[in-house]
Amino acid sequence: MKEKFLRFMQGRYGLDQFSKALLIGGLIVVLLSSFFAGGRAGSLFYLLGWILIIYCYFRIFSKNVSKRYAENQKYLAKTYKIRTYIQQQKNSLAQRKVYHIYKCPGGCKQKIRIPKGKGKIEIRCPKCGTTFIKKS
Numbered sequence: 001m002k003e004k005f006l007r008f009m010q011g012r013y014g015l016d017q018f019s020k021a022l023l024i025g026g027l028i029v030v031l032l033s034s035f036f037a038g039g040r041a042g043s044l045f046y047l048l049g050w051i052l053i054i055y056c057y058f059r060i061f062s063k064n065v066s067k068r069y070a071e072n073q074k075y076l077a078k079t080y081k082i083r084t085y086i087q088q089q090k091n092s093l094a095q096r097k098v099y100h101i102y103k104c105p106g107g108c109k110q111k112i113r114i115p116k117g118k119g120k121i122e123i124r125c126p127k128c129g130t131t132f133i134k135k136s
């Protein structure tokens with residue numbers, strides 16, 4: 001079965017970031033459509049969602065690898081800002097579990113990262129040298 005699938009996939013493009021986004025987007029739209037079920041918006045959302053999902057599979061099984069690759073590059077370039085923003089948010093969320101982020105009160109607005117759970121500590125701003133005391 002696996003061999004058959006691999007043979008089938010030979011020369012085909014496969015999954016990339018753009019297809020993943022299409023699939024997730026499609027699933028979300030289909031899910032949303034159930035909130036408007038019965039109405040015209042509902043069937044429109046449902047249809048749109050499936051178009052995205054089918055387009056995703058079309059791209060995965062496509063044999064026009066260079067064209068699919070170019071599409072993905074375009075997608076990546078267009079979403080570069082939003083993707084780095086999301087990544088930054090994820091990183092800062094992860095950091096907030098382990099660190100406190102303080103802004104320097106000295107007016108330089110330097111953000112200073114302090115590990116949590118160390119009690120009251122004196123912090124020295126690495127940028128302007130202001131010292132302040134915070135509970136970590």
Ligand SMILES: [Zn+2]
Pocket residue numbers: 104105106107108109110125126127128129130
């Ligand atoms: Zn400072």
